Amino acid sequence: MHSLRKARQRIGAIAGIVIALLTAGTMTAVNAQAVAGCGVVYTVSTQWPGGFTANLNVTNLGDPINGWRLAWAFPSGQQVTQAWNSTVTSSGAQVTAANTNWNAAIATDATVSLGFNGSWTGVNTAPASFTLNGVTCTGKVVGPSPSPSPSPSPTTAMDTVAAMQPGWNLGNTFDAIPDETAWGNPLTTQALLHQVRSQGYKSIRIPITWSNHHGPAPDYAIDAAWLNRVRQVVEWSLAEDFYVLINLHHDSWQWINTYPSDSATVMNRYTALWRQLAGSFRNHSPKLLFESINEPQFAGTSSDEQGDQLLNTLNTKFVHVVRQSGGANATRVLVLPTLHTSSEQGRVDALAATFTALRDPNLAATVHFYGWWPFSVNIAGGTRYDSNVEQDLIAGFDRVRTAFVSHGIPVIIGEWALLSWDHTRPGIIERGEFLKFLEAVGYHARIRNLTTMLWDAGQFLNRNELQWRDQGVFDMMKASWTTRSGTASTDQVYVPSSGTIAGQTLTLNLNGTTFQGLCQGSTPLSQGSDYTVSGTTLTLTSAALTRLAGNRAYGVNATIEARFSQGMPWRISVISSSTPTQAAASGTTTSFAIPTQFRGDQLATMEAKYADGSPAGPANWTTYKEFWQNFQPDYSAGTIIMKPEFFAEVNDDRITLTFHFWSGKQITYYVTKSGTTVTGATT
Known part of the structure; x- marks a missing residue:
């Protein structure tokens, strides 16, 4: 081949x-x-x-x-x-x-x-x-003069992008290097596309990396088999009545980023690829959109402002190349990113200036959104959907609305999720906190007329089984497309595994709904004896929690639901636990695990400090280390694994580790590093 x-x-x-x-x-x-x-x-x-x-x-x-x-x-x-x-x-x-x-x-x-x-x-x-x-066919017409056909209703770029809501990314597929299945996803099928469309998604972004699929200069001829496979999936998607978005994806960091030092080569290659793609899809449906570059970045620039200028040159060239190819490309909606697809004010302002200069009515802007970074990866204590997370969301969405939507330029949030929500790394993001994030993104995008395209590299839809990995997560996303859902301060209520169980309170986040009551399955709980409500304070009584906890085996003993006047119910798990315990251990900087009896509890985060209280390990600006990158719970093995990446940036010294659990409990452990040797103790 x-x-x-x-x-x-x-x-x-x-x-x-x-x-x-x-x-x-x-x-x-x-x-x-x-x-x-x-x-x-x-x-x-x-x-x-x-x-x-x-x-x-x-x-x-x-x-x-x-x-x-x-x-x-x-x-x-x-x-x-x-x-x-x-x-x-x-x-x-x-x-x-x-x-x-x-x-x-x-x-x-x-x-x-x-x-x-x-x-x-x-x-x-x-x-x-x-x-x-x-x-x-000769290009001539015979017969009676045709009656004037009614003019179609004008379709603006704003109309097109609005019709794309909601959207889904075929992630880690055609953008994978070197080919479609290299990053673990199966070959794309019509059945997959049909399933995604049947779930309510109206557009599909097909990220594509072309670097490994074209010939040398000066033609940079795209490999016919690769192009035909892309065309096949594009046309399957159009046949499913999707709007479709294709782009140059990881080319951004594989070679486009060298533009500052090798401008002629990069521009020639970039132009050659888009000329071929524009020609290949010249007369495809206007429901096909082109995106110039994914997450553009440039090596060796002196500032983001210089990067903005370089991106303006490439974006402008992209528009001219596609428009000059004629056919449906004369009016096809073209999508231009900000530098790094960032929604920072400077990056947004720079792209707005590009739109002003181009004066093309069939353009759309795109940025990406992965949330407040400490929350997105669980670092620096960012375990909850708090005011920092929400204000970051609102500020970014407001900036693109003000710069673009309010001036008639549509905006596509071309990728969104949280960076560390991943079925292969469970527990980094607590599920209830993630549900609150999903609900908020859907609402804040909707009221600002922003189109969102979920980044799904396989962490949401199981492409082998064509089933959502977590149906409740998808249900919350889907509800957010049209309405608000009520949530609460937590979806976990921890009770002791022995002794008296006290009543507990949660704060309801009504989000414009009204609270309707609590249920266990189809059975309503009794207001007064099982719970009380005062304003937004929900109190679960001692009697109710004792009954729900049952035999108090470690872990989830019951699940109840808070029902609201609209949107999705809020599930609350009743969990029995005791304070986790740990034991002494020895190992090396490349292989060290702390024996841990979790006793029904779940790890939320970890702090690392030297004796003087200063942060130890990577990200030395915070004592809270990055979940999974530096430490990882293994509940089945009964250990917390301390990663080599953590010890690689730790001095030879005694380090105090504080483990924070979702029950609110904390335990302290001490590790001593000497060269490549590590020992651990509880005192």
Whole structure:
């Protein structure tokens, strides 16, 4: 396969333009008085020994058609081996391409695009003529003068982006290096796309890394097999009625970032790729959007302001290249990022200046949003969705709304989630705190008319089973698209595993809803005896918690739900626990684990200090270390693993570790590092 790709040559030549006049007969779906006529542009875009790629643009010059069959004969024995945007059948030299279920209708003066891979030997002569529904295409029209068709309602970029809400990213797939399955996801299927669409998503972002899939300078010819696979998934997505967004993805840090020191090479490569992509998708549906660069960044710049200027040059070039390619690209919505896709004021202002200079009505802005960083990765004590997290969210969304939306420029939050919400690293982000974040993002984006596209690299949708990994997480996201949901200060109520259980209080976050009551399954709890409500204070009584705790085995003994007037219920787990205990240990800086009996509790975070109270280990500006990166609980093994990354930045000394648990309990442990040797003790 690799040797075949090397042999391919991009010839970019129009092999034939064949147009014919209807002289007799009838046209499918057109009555005897109908106007008919058609034109075909047949282009061989890529050719290699024994194979080629052809694209056909079929224009209906007559009355609207609903259902079509394009026919031609190959003059040199060519054969179609793979087709897209049509169903192809062959009999000897005769070929017929029939519409798919999503492109059957061709309005007057509208064009439908299709294409195929083919085989050839000897010569690859273009077909001499084509017929559309039995009508020979010459580019002329016969029959009564067509009645004026009603003008379609104007669709602005703002309308298009609004129709894309909500969106989903096919992450770690075509952006993976070097190929589609390299980062652990299966091949993309129509069934996957259908499932995502059935869940209510209206747009799909397909991040694509092109670095490993094109040839050398000066042409930088894109590998035909890779491009055809991308085209296939794009067209499957369009067939599912998605809006689709494609881009240059990890190219941003693989080679585009060298622009400051190698501007000519980067610009030539960047331009060549977008010229090819613009040509390949020139006549695809306007529901296909292009994004210039993912998370643009530049090495060796003196400031972000210099980076803004470089990005302006690339974004501007991107717009000009695509617009000059014509066809549907003349008005296709193009998406431009800020530097780093940041919503910082300076980056937003710089992109706004680019929009002003371009004066193009079919542009959209994009930024990414992964939340307040300490909360997104659980560092510096950022364990909860607190005012820091919320104000960061509101400020960023307000900045892009003010700079763009209020001036008629739509905004796509092209990626959003939390950086460390990942099914392979459970516990970094507490589930209830994450649910509050999801609810808030949906609400604050919705009231500001921002379109959001969830970053899903497999942590949300299990692509092998086509099921959500956590249905409740998806349910909260989905509810946030249209309404608010009530939450509470916590979704965990810890009770002692022995002794008297006292009543406990939670604060309700009503979010514009009204509290309706508590239930365990379908059974309502009794207000008064099981719980009381005063304003936003919910109190669970001693009697109720004692009953719910049951035999008080460590862990979750019961789950109840707070119901609100709208949105999703708020689940509350009743958990029995005792204070965790730890034991002495020894090991090395590359292999050290603290024996820990968790006793029903869950680890929230860890502090590390030297004897003088100063922070120990990485991120020495905070005593709270990054969850999983520096330490990791293993509940099944009964240990807390201290990572080599932690000890790599620790002095030879005695370090005090304080472990914070979700019950509110804290325990202290001491580790001593001497060279590569580590010992641990409880005192």
